[in-house]
Amino acid sequence: MALDKTIYIGAFVHCATLTELEICTGGSIGVGDDGKIAFVIKDRNSESLPAGWEAAREVKIKDHGFFFPGFIGIVSDTHIHAPQYPNAGVFGKSTLLDWLNTYTFPLESSFSDLANAGRIYKRVVSRTLSHGTTTACYYATVHVPATNLLADICKEKGQRAFVGRVCMDQMSPDYYRDESVDSAIEASRACIQHVKEIDPGNDIITSIITPRFALSCSTEAMKRLGDLHRETGVPCQTHISENPKEIELVREVFPECSSYADVYDKAGLLTPKMILAHAVHLSKDERALIKKRETKISHCPASNTALTSGAAKVRELMNDGITVGLGTDVSGGYTPSMLAEAREAIFTSRHRAMLDGDEAKLSTEEVLYLATRGGAKVVGLEERIGGFEVGKDWDAQMVSIVGVDSSLDLYQTVGPVEIFGGESWDDKVAKWLYTGDDRNTAAVWVKGRLVHKTSNFEG
């Protein structure tokens, strides 16, 4: 599908480094008919358009808005359990293990009904797009047809996605599990094959091998998934070290392994293409192993707080040189918004700082980095997404911010960020992060394709 050559005109903001934003208030970015960035002009007053772009379509920022890379936690929403979306905000006072049995498994099992699955998955993809999530890593369910349907929906709606059939052949309820190791591997192969058919070059959709977590998988199943990973090169995702009781249980169930991380390592799953969600209570040895294996981590602060799992030591992980992104972990997390998740990452880091000292604090710049370039690295797409450079895909969101002279009724539509005048650009970005929501995401593009827009978007 060829796109119109388009010039995106106005302020743009992206992460230059972990600690610095690059803010170009009078820029232009040209995006070719292949959806890739053809040129970046940082100052329109001093640079002219390249030849051949005079007649290109234009999309202009209004008021105090700006273009920002689409969110790509571990890629944007690394760790969103798509089928759990209807349970967002419903967890009471539960912690991980009882939460799974009370809320999660019964809901997930209903995805054997494809009509039900389609209804919810369509909603999840639309909703995450509306929050500026251009790439998401999804945990689906054990069901092959529903998982393939999620991949189809992502492709149709244009969201870049890693779609994983959940593998779980032990310590799971009878009504919701893989029946045997063989059937589990066969089912996972079927999902990998489906993605190969609908998107052979992984242009937008990628399959991802997804053992739920160590306790849900037999040693044999994990080993076979490790083999499948090595054989196919398909990436992997799972959970690690979320909750003290879970860790204790892993120790009991896998006495032959020296640690939780070692369980995955022994199965051949601890590789550079594995994404580990949570990583709240890792030991020093585990961190060293993860660093050595170049395995990636998805930090899910909203979920970790809501389920009282703990407050991950993100600064320590980053200081160790481990690559970190952000994940919403819906419905453990309450929100499908990566913007809200980035806020939660700041707040969790503040709670860490109360115990560990000021170095633990994450800044506005750092959490925006985790939500874009950090996530891109976690999914191995740092050459394609996460920032605005020539050759990268145009995975972007238009952040819409207006001044306060608008009426409050209008505000219901244009969003909660209020600009009183005199704010610096750093202030505007901070206000967006702290007070903004999906109303401020006027439009969203993936690889140049407009995949979401609100009534505030003209273009």
Place this chain on the structure above:
Amino acid sequence: MALDKTIYIGAFVHCATLTELEICTGGSIGVGDDGKIAFVIKDRNSESLPAGWEAAREVKIKDHGFFFPGFIGIVSDTHIHAPQYPNAGVFGKSTLLDWLNTYTFPLESSFSDLANAGRIYKRVVSRTLSHGTTTACYYATVHVPATNLLADICKEKGQRAFVGRVCMDQMSPDYYRDESVDSAIEASRACIQHVKEIDPGNDIITSIITPRFALSCSTEAMKRLGDLHRETGVPCQTHISENPKEIELVREVFPECSSYADVYDKAGLLTPKMILAHAVHLSKDERALIKKRETKISHCPASNTALTSGAAKVRELMNDGITVGLGTDVSGGYTPSMLAEAREAIFTSRHRAMLDGDEAKLSTEEVLYLATRGGAKVVGLEERIGGFEVGKDWDAQMVSIVGVDSSLDLYQTVGPVEIFGGESWDDKVAKWLYTGDDRNTAAVWVKGRLVHKTSNFEG
């Protein structure tokens, strides 16, 4: 101003006790022309209307929505620094004392300009109303005219408010302070007098004596404010024990006092009509003193987390029998929404639970109680607001929630809460708390007067 007699028809939810919601799915509440609740019918099928109400106006709940008491943290927004609203989300990595000097004092000093003050205060009142805050305790600035203007604006817009001129005669910048103890007391008297003139019976507006915090006030100024409090019966509010460095400094500056709480007690300010914001690091002795004096506390979790002040031990305060409400503490807190603040109270309690054990966790029911009845008790209005009983004022919000069949574009207007079908009423309330925002607050009433509505409200 006489109102139409109105019957509010449909589901209503309020807090029966600290730990239990009362949910009446087929109820009717009649509100007389005096803005007070005349009758409460919990089940329309088994109870008929009282005589004389057949022709009354009707306002009906649609879809999955419900009526809920207006938020009244410590009364709704006990502790919102109205002039700091433009700085919401702007605090970088600062903590309390440098935050005051870098962000807060320069902004507050600009309220000597009445046009500037009016522009921002109008916005603050409209915005907090739009979030369902029917009663707010405001910290204004040192300026008498601007403080009186805030009281006028609250009266005009119909928000129940406690409006306090901030008193600060020491350790404050030259450009922003009370010049002397005498001028400070005179200025505070002038604001009390103004409220007496515009609302003699404190029908909607109440003046509140507001020493900023111990470090900003000389011993003499606090004593004189204590005298003023005793003389006039006007309530008081201030900050206490927010940040370790602040506490250390209080110890140095007031060596004759045995604790931070004792500073206020010695000034005659620790009374049942004093509201203390924060109370993060109180000692056992201070808690005992506060309990003995029946002094109230405003918990401000978003601010305490954002400024890394600490995580208040709310369970401990409540177990001690101290009355607690919630405050947003904008701009220390990032949000003017009491719904978001209630969420933050839950999350902060989860971080406490990670250290202190499960008992520290606050439930959905408990934070909604703090945001309504708890706040009502804190401001001494528990007989008038906080729940739906005959004789109470109709301070209420219409929570609008629709099913997921609506298009995503519509969702931009109707709000983020998604009901997939089959949710229990407890689930619906939890989803509102965790995923809702101002879009779900379709209309707001104070004492029967409609003070805010969105395009979703018909009536």
